[in-house]
Amino acid sequence: MQKTSIGKYVMILLMFVFTVNKTIAQEFSPSSYIVKHKEIAQQLMIETGVPASVILAVAFHESAYGNSRVAKHLNNHFGIKGKNNSKKIRSAYKGYSSIKESYRDFVALLQRRKATNVMFKEHDAEDYESWVSGIAGAGYSTTRDWQSKVLATIRRYNLDKYDQIQPQPIAKGMLAKSGAAKIQQDILLRSMEANDTSTDFTSGESHVVTKGDTLSELATRYNTSIEALKRRNNLQSSKLSIGQRLLL
Numbered sequence: 001m002q003k004t005s006i007g008k009y010v011m012i013l014l015m016f017v018f019t020v021n022k023t024i025a026q027e028f029s030p031s032s033y034i035v036k037h038k039e040i041a042q043q044l045m046i047e048t049g050v051p052a053s054v055i056l057a058v059a060f061h062e063s064a065y066g067n068s069r070v071a072k073h074l075n076n077h078f079g080i081k082g083k084n085n086s087k088k089i090r091s092a093y094k095g096y097s098s099i100k101e102s103y104r105d106f107v108a109l110l111q112r113r114k115a116t117n118v119m120f121k122e123h124d125a126e127d128y129e130s131w132v133s134g135i136a137g138a139g140y141s142t143t144r145d146w147q148s149k150v151l152a153t154i155r156r157y158n159l160d161k162y163d164q165i166q167p168q169p170i171a172k173g174m175l176a177k178s179g180a181a182k183i184q185q186d187i188l189l190r191s192m193e194a195n196d197t198s199t200d201f202t203s204g205e206s207h208v209v210t211k212g213d214t215l216s217e218l219a220t221r222y223n224t225s226i227e228a229l230k231r232r233n234n235l236q237s238s239k240l241s242i243g244q245r246l247l248l
Helices: 002-025 030-048 052-062 069-074 099-112 128-137 146-156 159-163 184-195 215-221 226-233
Strands: 206-208 245-247
Touching: 030 052, 030 099, 030 159, 052 099, 052 128, 052 146, 052 159, 128 146, 128 159, 146 159, 215 226, 226 245
Parallel strands: none
Antiparallel strands: 206 245
8 A cells, every 4th residue: 555655646746747847848838928929910910911810820830839949949930941050959940039030030021922922912901811821822831731720829819809909098298108009100100299289180180090091092182192191200111000190
């Protein structure tokens, strides 16, 4: 009886040690990974139009939610191949100086490739299914069930809620600090609205972007030019985001 009891205690201890070691080895849980990286995904969505849910789900799937060896040693969360200078692992995957750099390179890759570049004009940030289908169809992964797994990740963790960004209210003299409000032109406009008394946003001298608005259409509507709108609002591209306020 005594030997049997000792054996049981040893087994319990070994199971405990195994569980602890496994937990320590995993830097992220699914929920902690999403919480930590949702802001960069939303920021990229506002800048480019790629749904935050798609960015998060692809990274989640390709990096085992941040716990793969490639993710840990190369900061590569998207399975993109290329050169690296790692002395810790031998890998054909690309190395990055930071996780954010990996996220940005994923979106840049979609922009560079002809097969995926067309999606930036065809799909909006609320159509995550079309984005995933298009990326899969362009040969991003050779795994047959890649598309279904990425979509399943979005649905299981309700990642599409991060595709909905509401403009944040701002107190006079202060800038909103929430993640999605960090885009440069939004900060500039909110700063002007809060602090510049010479600008009256309620007198018809501004426009709040709604779904379907483009710089070309707005320039025609308000009898101005695209370049004038870009200059007044410090815009680096013609991409607009819903809820964005433009000076006319």
